Amino acid sequence: MSLVVNDEIMADDCCLVEMNDRKSQHSDKVKKNLVTRLNRVEGQIRGIKGLIEKDTYCDDVITQIAATQSALNSVAKILLEGHLKTCLVERIQEGDLEVLDEVLITVQKLMKK
Numbered sequence: 298m299s300l301v302v303n304d305e306i307m308a309d310d311c312c313l314v315e316m317n318d319r320k321s322q323h324s325d326k327v328k329k330n331l332v333t334r335l336n337r338v339e340g341q342i343r344g345i346k347g348l349i350e351k352d353t354y355c356d357d358v359i360t361q362i363a364a365t366q367s368a369l370n371s372v373a374k375i376l377l378e379g380h381l382k383t384c385l386v387e388r389i390q391e392g393d394l395e396v397l398d399e400v401l402i403t404v405q406k407l408m409k410k
């Protein structure tokens with residue numbers, strides 16, 4: 298079973314647990330999408346650094362910081378959605394309810410500012 302996440306096809310399992318070693322497993326298409334987004338964020342960070350070095354007006358720098366945070370949040374949303382729709386469901390079906398606490402902690406971390 299494949300699912301569509303933000304117009305991207307996710308693999309059946311996003312996370313694997315082998316001998317207490319947790320790993321993600323995403324399709325090449327999803328990985329490429331995430332890496333592309335992160336490369337864009339990296340460029341935005343370099344741009345912000347350049348703005349500061351050029352003494353750019355603070356409000357303009359803050360606007361760029363907000364855009365960068367939004368882009369990074371988009372990466373987190375894609376990962377979280379895939380995790381909820383695959384890993385979480387699978388682990389609950391296996392009777393592992395501890396995963397709910399794990400996800401709640403993760404969501405709390407994402408909501409911190």
